[in-house]
Amino acid sequence: MAKHELQYLIETLHTEYLPITTGQVATYIPELGRANPDNLGICLVTTDGRVFEAGACDEPFTIQSISKPFTFGMALSELGHEKVFRHVGVEPSGEPFNSIELQGGTNRPFNPMVNAGAIAVTALLHSCYGDEAFDRLLECMSTAAGRLLSIDQSVYESESTTGHRNRAIAYLLLNFGMVHNLAAEALDIYFKQCSILVTCRDLATMAATLANMGRNPTTDKSVFDHRFVKDMLSIMFTCGMYDYSGHWAYQVGVPAKSGVSGGLMAVINRQLGIATYSPLLDDHGNSVRGIGVCADLASRLGLHAFDALNSGSRYLDSVL
Ligand code: DON
Numbered sequence: 001m002a003k004h005e006l007q008y009l010i011e012t013l014h015t016e017y018l019p020i021t022t023g024q025v026a027t028y029i030p031e032l033g034r035a036n037p038d039n040l041g042i043c044l045v046t047t048d049g050r051v052f053e054a055g056a057c058d059e060p061f062t063i064q065s066i067s068k069p070f071t072f073g074m075a076l077s078e079l080g081h082e083k084v085f086r087h088v089g090v091e092p093s094g095e096p097f098n099s100i101e102l103q104g105g106t107n108r109p110f111n112p113m114v115n116a117g118a119i120a121v122t123a124l125l126h127s128c129y130g131d132e133a134f135d136r137l138l139e140c141m142s143t144a145a146g147r148l149l150s151i152d153q154s155v156y157e158s159e160s161t162t163g164h165r166n167r168a169i170a171y172l173l174l175n176f177g178m179v180h181n182l183a184a185e186a187l188d189i190y191f192k193q194c195s196i197l198v199t200c201r202d203l204a205t206m207a208a209t210l211a212n213m214g215r216n217p218t219t220d221k222s223v224f225d226h227r228f229v230k231d232m233l234s235i236m237f238t239c240g241m242y243d244y245s246g247h248w249a250y251q252v253g254v255p256a257k258s259g260v261s262g263g264l265m266a267v268i269n270r271q272l273g274i275a276t277y278s279p280l281l282d283d284h285g286n287s288v289r290g291i292g293v294c295a296d297l298a299s300r301l302g303l304h305a306f307d308a309l310n311s312g313s314r315y316l317d318s319v320l
Contacts, residue, residue: 026262045205057277095110098115119186251298
């Protein structure tokens with residue numbers, strides 16, 4: 001049988017991008033420095049459950065910031081918009097992900113994709129689930145990935161020992177009443193959520209769950225109501241790539257989220273989840289090869305939200 005066009009495309013991109021060695025492996029969390037810079041995985045999962053993969057798609061790495069849209073979705077599902085938006089905004093910050101800065105006037109973190117906003121969201125989950133908070137969020141991400149996930153204990157300990165900047169952010173949030181009194185406990189859950197181990201295939205399945213309106217297309221299990229998926233994707237579109245988000249929206253034009261381990265997930269509404277894994281990062285903390293592969297996929301397949309090839313809403317198709 002002839003190779004599927006998408007399989008051929010990602011194998012071609014894998015061959016093209018493998019020799020590119022620009023960027024650095026993150027070392028500010030010491031344990032992340034052990035990652036193999038040669039690894040490159042590319043995986044696509046369609047909303048009808050087909051999987052296409054090339055390269056290192058079974059290699060485990062920690063999810064890091066790609067956990068943030070999921071905890072944000074959980075907080076919205078549990079507490080609703082009004083309560084969540086009292087603690088975090090929806091504005092791109094234009095600042096690095098670990099910036100110690102809150103919005104003027106409200107003292108809220110700019111958005112749930114920067115560390116300050118994600119810590120505030122995790123504190124909200126802690127205030128509603130108590131000691132069960134981490135288990136609940138692990139369960140949510142496991143359902144989105146379609147298998148039981150676990151944490152990398154050494155990355156968790158490494159970040160917990162060295163994460164003083166995040167500690168400063170948590171106490172700044174406490175100072176302004178943006179997190180409850182148990183800031184240290186909430187931060188511990190945040191460190192654990194960042195240390196959840198995933199593979200490139202897991203991430204593509206998680207992305208496909210969002211593309212499929214909150215239902216995992218490989219298991220048919222529901223994870224999020226579609227109303228909250230819309231919120232998650234909107235914030236990923238405007239803030240998911242940190243202080244590169246504007247450039248990304250212009251160049252690639254799809255909601256996405258990156259993490260400092262080198263993972264990147266992108267969502268093509270109602271069609272496809274995309275994930276890449278390559279630990280060589282640029283100065284913003286985004287994967288160099290991941291950005292290149294996604295930009296190429298977007299231009300070759302017409303995925304950009306405003307591409308002439310992208311025919312838009314299926315709802316309108318059905319009524320026009
Ligand atoms: O809080 C941190 O610094 C890390 N646990 C996560 C940061 C991250 O992934 C930013 N990504 N580009």
